[in-house]
Amino acid sequence: MDAVAIFAQLVSQREKVLARSYSHHAAFHDLIKAGLIEETGVVSSIICDECDQPHESAITYQDSQYGYFCYDLGFIKLSRAEIVSVKPNIKTFVAQIAGRENCKRRKPTPLEGETWRIGGLETAGGDVTIFFQPRMVDVKDVRSFESSLKRDVRTSLGIILTSAGVLSVPPYITTSIQDVLNFDLKTGCFFFDVEPSSIAGVSETRTGGRPNEYKETLTILFHERAADGRSLSGRNQEADAILDEYNDRFPEEKKTPHKSIVRKFVTDVRSGS
Numbered sequence: 561m562d563a564v565a566i567f568a569q570l571v572s573q574r575e576k577v578l579a580r581s582y583s584h585h586a587a588f589h590d591l592i593k594a595g596l597i598e599e600t601g602v603v604s605s606i607i608c609d610e611c612d613q614p615h616e617s618a619i620t621y622q623d624s625q626y627g628y629f630c631y632d633l634g635f636i637k638l639s640r641a642e643i644v645s646v647k648p649n650i651k652t653f654v655a656q657i658a659g660r661e662n663c664k665r666r667k668p669t670p671l672e673g674e675t676w677r678i679g680g681l682e683t684a685g686g687d688v689t690i691f692f693q694p695r696m697v698d699v700k701d702v703r704s705f706e707s708s709l710k711r712d713v714r715t716s717l718g719i720i721l722t723s724a725g726v727l728s729v730p731p732y733i734t735t736s737i738q739d740v741l742n743f744d745l746k747t748g749c750f751f752f753d754v755e756p757s758s759i760a761g762v763s764e765t766r767t768g769g770r771p772n773e774y775k776e777t778l779t780i781l782f783h784e785r786a787a788d789g790r791s792l793s794g795r796n797q798e799a800d801a802i803l804d805e806y807n808d809r810f811p812e813e814k815k816t817p818h819k820s821i822v823r824k825f826v827t828d829v830r831s832g833s
């Protein structure tokens with residue numbers, strides 16, 4: 561797993577997790593070093609996988625020794641490293657993105673609940689606000705986002721970064737951090753590898769009235785691939801294959817849709833919207 565995937569998974573789980581579930585990934589240690597994942601102590605219980613019947617057991621600490629009790633095997637000793645729990649540091653994450661993008665109107669604390677306004681960007685097409693919401697999976701997530709916005713200044717363009725789900729709150733565009741962010745090992749920072757303005761729907765030469773100038777062509781390519789049985793099951797794989805095909809078929813085009821646009825298109829068309 562890479563850094564963005566690990567961070568996204570920790571964010572979407574919403575609770576403390578065992579460090580040892582991730583400690584075999586090099587990127588996990590990079591995230592700890594960058595302060596994007598922090599230790600929160602030790603877990604209070606653990607699943608025993610030493611005996612025949614997996615069971616949950618409370619962690620105890622006695623005579624300077626961590627461990628738990630198993631009915632079959634008695635006291636099982638554990639090292640602290642085996643039960644250390646971690647959680648993502650969203651405050652650091654938000655500050656990193658705001659800093660890298662040189663955002664205006666930054667807010668270093670949540671607007672409300674779990675909704676963060678990372679900041680705003682001035683673009684040729686208008687102000688784009690960047691939000692972070694851990695999950696956009698169900699109606700509760702949408703309500704909580706909408707409610708946080710009530711007392712905030714609304715812009716007509718915006719991006720909701722999330723780690724799970726694709727629900728959106730128009731006119732804002734929801735995008736998974738895994739699709740648009742990358743991790744810079746040197747600085748220990750997350751950054752956009754897709755222009756935030758293009759995610760928000762601002763095109764360089766904004767003509768107005770054509771929200772997605774690629775949609776028609778992408779739709780044709782998508783259905784051709786499906787008809788030929790060439791569709792790939794993974795959303796990102798299918799989007800990348802469509803983009804390759806687009807570039808092969810229209811080499812004379814100066815502008816091609818960005819990866820994030822094609823990925824969003826595949827998501828939309830597959831979800832029937």
Ligand SMILES: [Zn+2]
Pocket residue numbers: 608609610611612613614615629630631632633
């Ligand atoms: Zn046991």
